[in-house]
Amino acid sequence: MTQNGKVAPFAGEEFLAYIPPSHIRASRTIVASSVILFVIIFYVIPRYIKNQKQSTDTNVKENEETRKSFQENRKESEDVFHSSESEQNKETDMKELLELFFIFPKALYAILIFSLILFSPQNHETARRIFQSPMLRPHECKTIIEMAESVATRKYREAIATKNELENQYFKNMDDIHHIDKLLQWPEGWSKDRHGSYPTTDLNLATDFDQKSKRYIQTVLDARVSPLLERIYGITQEAIRADDxxxxRYDGNGQQHLARHRDGTIISINILLNGDFEGGGTKFFLTEQLQEDVARPRIGEGIIHNSVIEHEGLATTKGTRYILVGFLNVDRMDSRTGKSTNVGIFSTFFCFHWMSHFLSNRVPEFISTLNIHEFAKQILIDFSFVPKIISKQFNTVVDSLAPFGVVKLVQEDNYEKYLDALDRSYEANTRGSKDSSNWFEGNRNDLMHKGRK
Ligand SMILES: O=C(O)CCC(=O)C(=O)O
Ligand SMILES: [Fe+2]
Structure with missing residues (x-):
């Protein structure tokens, strides 16, 4: 967003090989179509029906009179009478059909609006695609890996000290001991138990990295990833808040892969930081449609996708593979400032997977904070499965309609120029802007175990 609240044009636009949809144009089209449909369904057609009805009524009257004259004059032809009767039936059918339409205009309108929303970019064009694009330069990737390895060394030293302390304590917390033992296992200093059911060997950028390292990473993400997210999904940059x-780290002789799962937020990013390994890559699935696709980015390239798309980390068979992962949310209110993030309704309430996430996470959280009787609270929580099931069904519908697969946004010979353009725009317009994404301050480490499902 720029100062005056308008969405700035995407600086890398001229280098895009795939042009994402224009969200502004799409939402204007939907709003305009809704108004036009409203006028047609609630004003034009009822008026037409009324006119039709009036003319039918006059016809019926005329027929009735003719009938009477037939009856008075029975000697006249029987055939004429029969043809007049069938014509009258036809007119009654037409009248009934029009009346039926007149009974359900609201339902018809709702179905048409639903179809417009179903085919809006957030639920269709960008919903099941995986976008691959350059994000970091090789030297930046190297710097980040060095930072990570030095963090791991520090965490290993701290783990040894904590282990000694724990051993001298009389009452021992078994969870702490387990966590420390994991840190002491190879590769030393790396956590192995942060994500409950789908654990990775990883470091938490928000809590393990120092301020300077975080600022470095924040700058590159603000310059290269936030504008891209804005361009692809039509969300404002300040609406993006990382949960995690x-x-x-994957190792040929350690944790090689990550089983098939979904991430627990709205959008996921995954940036490859090195190339000296064998295997690897991320495989995506659209289960019901039996479709699969694999992303194998180069160093510094990243992939962005809706967290709801199933995927797995393919086995690294030799060497070490490092990736920077972000599980991102789209917030309507900036938790840092309490202000609106100006994100549109089409990227939130009318976006099925945002809505489904909102209903499964935020609603129960909100209910638990309500100041009402425990029993009433429990009933509300018990019934919150209904909207959840409905929104899950919407996601299944999107699965069957939305285009799927990995899309390369930029051609390889344009990588440098593309990154330069984004950096120039960042330097010129947004450096230090308060509207930047919330990469580290909003992380929800209390929810870590829910990171994947
Ligand atoms: O290894 C990969 O590329 C996938 C990583 C992933 O899906 C995750 O961290 O949730
Ligand atoms: Fe994942």
Whole structure:
């Protein structure tokens, strides 16, 4: 967003090989179509029906009179009478059909509006695609890996000290001991138990990295990733808040892969930091449609996708593979300032997977904070499965309609120029802007175990 609240044009636009949809144009089209449909369904058609009805009524009257004259004059032809009767039936059918339409205009309108929303970019064009694009330069990737390895060394030293302390304590907390033992296992200093059911070998950027390192990473993400997210999904940069930012490590002789799962937020990013390994890559699935696709980015390239798309980390068979992963939310209110993030309704309440996430996470959280009787609270929580099931069904519908697969946004010979353009724009317009994304301050480490599902 720029100062005057308008969405700035995307600085890398001229280098895009795939042009994402224009969200502004799409939402204007939907609003205009809704108004036009409203006028047609609630004003034009009822008026037409009324006119039709009036003319039918006059016809019926005329027919009735003719009938009477037939009856008075029975000697006249029987055939004429029969043809007049069938014509009258036809007119009654037409009248009934029009009346039926007149009974359900609201339902018809709702179905048409639903279809417009179903085919809006957030639920269709960008919903099941995986966008691959350059994000970091090789020297930046190297710097981040060095930062990570030095953090791991520090955490290993701290773990040894904590282990000694714990051993001298009389009452021992078994969870702490387990966590420390994991840190002491190879690769030393890397967490192995942050994400409950789908654990990765990783470091938490928000809590493990120092301020300077975080500022460095924040700058590159603000310059290269936030504008891209804005361009692809039509969300404002300040609406982006990471729930979890972390660095994953796979080893040919350690944790090689990550089983098939979904991430627990709205959008996921995954940036490859090195190339000296064998295997790796991220495989995506659209289960019901039996479709699959694999992203194998180069160093510094990242992938962005809706967290709801199933995927797995393919086995690294030799060497070490480092990736920077972010599980991102789209917030309507900036938790840092309490102000609106100006994100549109089409990227939130009318976006099925945002809505489904909102209903499964935020609603129960909100209910639990209500100041009402425990029993009433429990009933509300018990019934919150209904909207959840409905919104899940919407996601299934999107699965069957939305285009799927990995899309390369920029051609390889344009990588440098593309990154330069984004950096120039960042330097010129937004450096230090309060509207930047919330990469580290909003991380929800209390929810870590829910990171993947
Ligand atoms: O290894 C990969 O590329 C996938 C990582 C992933 O899906 C995750 O961290 O949730
Ligand atoms: Fe994942």
């Amino acid at each position: 930012m972390f660095l994953v």
